[in-house]
Structure formats: structure tokens, C-alpha cells
Amino acid sequence: QEQVVESGGGVVEAGGTLTLPCQASGFTFDAYSMGWFRHAPGMEREGVSCINWNGESTLYSDSVKGRFTITRDNAKNMVYLQMNSLKPEDTAMYFCAAGGRWPLWGLVPGRGIWGQGTQVTVSS
Numbered sequence: 001q002e003q004v005v006e007s008g009g010g011v012v013e014a015g016g017t018l019t020l021p022c023q024a025s026g027f028t029f030d031a032y033s034m035g036w037f038r039h040a041p042g043m044e045r046e047g048v049s050c051i052n053w054n055g056e057s058t059l060y061s062d063s064v065k066g067r068f069t070i071t072r073d074n075a076k077n078m079v080y081l082q083m084n085s086l087k088p089e090d091t092a093m094y095f096c097a098a099g100g101r102w103p104l105w106g107l108v109p110g111r112g113i114w115g116q117g118t119q120v121t122v123s124s
Contacts, residue, residue, distance in 0.1 A: 009118030022096035035104035
């Protein structure tokens with residue numbers, strides 16, 4: 001069964017750091033681009049960051065550029081999102097996703113492989 005499972009969410013103070021791991025299984029991990037998306041109540045789903053199959057190309061939304069870092073470990077079928085200098089506006093449900101396209105912007109649920117999400121709450 002193809003799946004990705006996020007973890008690492010929680011409550012953190014503004015300015016703090018959080019790392020979200022995502023474990024993939026059931027598919028050829030290094031054949032897929034990986035990405036992180038977030039969805040806050042009342043807001044549209046936002047592409048946060050994506051990384052290509054070998055990790056040599058990464059992209060970030062303007063809202064997180066310079067603060068977040070995406071990495072992957074193909075030997076462990078893992079992708080990570082390190083989030084530094086967190087702001088209250090980063091509060092959202094964060095989703096890990098896998099897709100066969102590059103970049104992953106525009107990937108929607110129902111296409112690719114999506115996790116169930118992990119909640120990140122940044123207190124001011």
C-alpha cells in the first residue's frame with residue numbers, strides 16, 4: 001500500500017524550531033518528487049516546499065523561504081521539513097505528498113500520494 005506518514009507536529013512558541021519527518025512506504029521513493037503543503041482554517045491550501053527525486057533541486061514558497069529547509073534521505077525513504085523562526089501565521093495542518101511531476105506545485109489530493117497531516121501551532 002502506497003503511503004506517506006507525517007509526524008513531528010506540535011505547539012511551539014514564535015521564533016522556535018520544529019522538524020517534520022515524513023516516512024514513505026509502498027512505492028519506489030526515489031522515483032518521486034516530494035513536497036510539503038499546509039492548510040490553515042479559512043485559507044487555501046498552500047504549497048510550502050518541494051524536493052526532486054535526488055534532492056538536488058528544492059523550491060520554497062515566498063512565505064517560508066529562508067526559514068524552512070526540505071531534505072530527503074532516499075536510503076530511509078524519508079523526507080524532512082525543518083522549520084526555523086516560526087511565526088503564528090505558520091500555524092496550519094501540514095501534509096506530506098509524493099508526486100511524479102516536478103515541481104509539485106499544483107498537486108492536489110486525489111493525485112499523488114498524500115498523508116493525513118500533522119498539526120503545527122505557533123503561539124505568539
